[in-house]
Amino acid sequence: MAEDAIPLLVWTTFPEPESARRIARTLVEERFAACANVLGGVESVYRWQGKVESAAEVWVLFKTTREAYPRLETRLKALHPYELPEIIALKPDCGLPAYLQWIAENC
Numbered sequence: 596m597a598e599d600a601i602p603l604l605v606w607t608t609f610p611e612p613e614s615a616r617r618i619a620r621t622l623v624e625e626r627f628a629a630c631a632n633v634l635g636g637v638e639s640v641y642r643w644q645g646k647v648e649s650a651a652e653v654w655v656l657f658k659t660t661r662e663a664y665p666r667l668e669t670r671l672k673a674l675h676p677y678e679l680p681e682i683i684a685l686k687p688d689c690g691l692p693a694y695l696q697w698i699a700e701n702c
Contacts, residue, residue, distance in 0.1 A: 600661070600662065601661040603661055603684045604657070604658060605657040605658075605668075606656050607675070608639060608653065608655070608681050609653045609655060609675075611653060612633065618671065618674045619657070627659060627663055628659045629658050629698040629699075630658040631655055631656070632655065634655065636652070638652075639651075639652050658698050
């Protein structure tokens with residue numbers, strides 16, 4: 596597999612399902628991601644501006660490639676409602692080759 600086609604899993608959280616779904620659809624339509632899973636509610640506990648906070652959030656997992664990641668990150672940050680969105684990318688160690696190829700073809 597070419598270096599730029601290496602798959603990445605990118606996750607972020609949103610404050611509510613509507614923005615999660617809207618932005619997930621936009622990023623797939625614009626081919627920054629091949630797929631986005633809107634995974635429903637999570638409870639986040641975090642430190643923000645010196646205080647410990649908690650919030651109900653919606654977790655989204657994007658499937659993209661190393662080549663598409665910089666564009667996905669830029670676009671996601673621009674669309675995201677948070678001042679500092681959680682955007683974390685991980686490279687899977689392995690996966691079904693046909694599925695990984697599908698990701699590469701759809702970004």
